[in-house]
Amino acid sequence: MNTALHARTDLTLNRRFVRNLLDAKSPSCALGLIEAQGELYGLVALSPKELVPPTISAKGFELGHRVLGGDGFEVVQLTFEFRGFETYHVLLNPSSPVVRSVLERMIDSDDFFILVLGPGGAEVFRSDVGQETLFWLQAFLPRLLASRTSAEQYAKSLAVFCRHPSPPGRVLDWVCGDDMRLLDLSADRVELKHR
Numbered sequence: 503m504n505t506a507l508h509a510r511t512d513l514t515l516n517r518r519f520v521r522n523l524l525d526a527k528s529p530s531c532a533l534g535l536i537e538a539q540g541e542l543y544g545l546v547a548l549s550p551k552e553l554v555p556p557t558i559s560a561k562g563f564e565l566g567h568r569v570l571g572g573d574g575f576e577v578v579q580l581t582f583e584f585r586g587f588e589t590y591h592v593l594l595n596p597s598s599p600v601v602r603s604v605l606e607r608m609i610d611s612d613d614f615f616i617l618v619l620g621p622g623g624a625e626v627f628r629s630d631v632g633q634e635t636l637f638w639l640q641a642f643l644p645r646l647l648a649s650r651t652s653a654e655q656y657a658k659s660l661a662v663f664c665r666h667p668s669p670p671g672r673v674l675d676w677v678c679g680d681d682m683r684l685l686d687l688s689a690d691r692v693e694l695k696h697r
Contacts, residue, residue: 512538512693512694512695513536513537513538513615513626513693513694514536514537514538514687514691514692514693514694515534515535515536515537515545515617515687515691515692515693515694516534516535516683516684516685516686516687516690516691516692517690517691517692518683518684518690519532519534519547519678519684519685520547520619520692522677522678522681522684523547523549523619523677523678524549524619526549526675526677526678527675528549528550528551529548529549529550529551529590529672529674529675530548530549530674530675530676530677531546531547531548531549531580531590531592531674531675531676531677532546532547532549532676532677532678532684533545533546533547533594533600533601533604533678534547534600534604534678534684534685535603535604535607535685535687536615536617537687538615541611542607542611542687543607543608543611543613543614543615544604544605544607544608544611544614544615545604545614545615545616545617546580546592546604546614546615546616546617547616547617547618547619548582548590548592548616548617548618548619548674549618549619549620549674550588550590550618550620550672550674552588552620552621553620553621553622553623554584554587554588554618554620554625555587558584558585558586558587559584559618559625561585562627563582563583563584563585563627564581564582564583564585565580565581565582565583565616565629566579566580566581566582566583567579567580567581567636567638567639568638569638569639569642569645569646570593570659570663571651571655571659574650575649575650575651575652575655575656575659576596576642576645576646576649576651577593577594577595577596577651577655577656577659577660577663578593578594578595578596578601578605578639578646579591579592579593579594579663580592580594581669581671582616583669583671588671588672589667589669589670589671589672590671590672590673590674591663591667591671591672591673591674592673592674592676593656593659593660593663593673593676594676595649595651595653595656595676596646596647596649596651597649597650597651597652597656598679598680599680599682600678600679600680600681600682600684600685601646602646602647602649603682603685604685605639605643605646606643606647608636608639609636609639609640609643612636613628613629614628614629615627615628615629616628616629624694626694660673
């Protein structure tokens with residue numbers, strides 16, 4: 503796991519992506535793309551029910567990831583640990599074209615962003631890049647890009663994981679699933695300005 507660092511640049515997102523995430527029932531998570539200084543990066547957006555206290559978010563968080571599954575299917579687990587506050591998990595189906603596109607962008611650029619939307623505000627973090635940051639996703643990328651995980655296999659894996667999250671924490675609903683239009687930053691853009 504690596505600690506994420508606060509972003510220090512203006513960022514652009516798809517407006518509909520942001521609207522859909524805000525309209526979704528919290529706690530939730532979505533994958534998208536974000537533009538920084540003219541370059542596109544992968545984005546993981548979290549919408550927890552409660553605001554992460556500034557004293558906690560100022561310290562960043564630990565990001566963990568692993569590939570779960572068995573013969574013939576895979577599920578991607580992302581974990582966000584805000585020490586002294588809460589641990590959040592999201593399970594993703596890599597057969598989703600959105601998941602594939604975002605994971606591929608994250609690994610190709612060896613960089614990505616995390617957006618935490620809470621009541622009354624947003625906090626943006628940029629990954630603490632390094633060879634180990636996405637090691638397991640990189641190692642399994644060919645398999646993930648060829649994944650044929652069915653909706654039933656994903657739902658079963660999610661149900662099993664929700665009964666006993668590891669490490670203990672809150673499981674976020676994955677929203678904005680397969681809508682590739684939400685990755686389009688050529689129109690309907692919204693900018694987040696760094697303060």
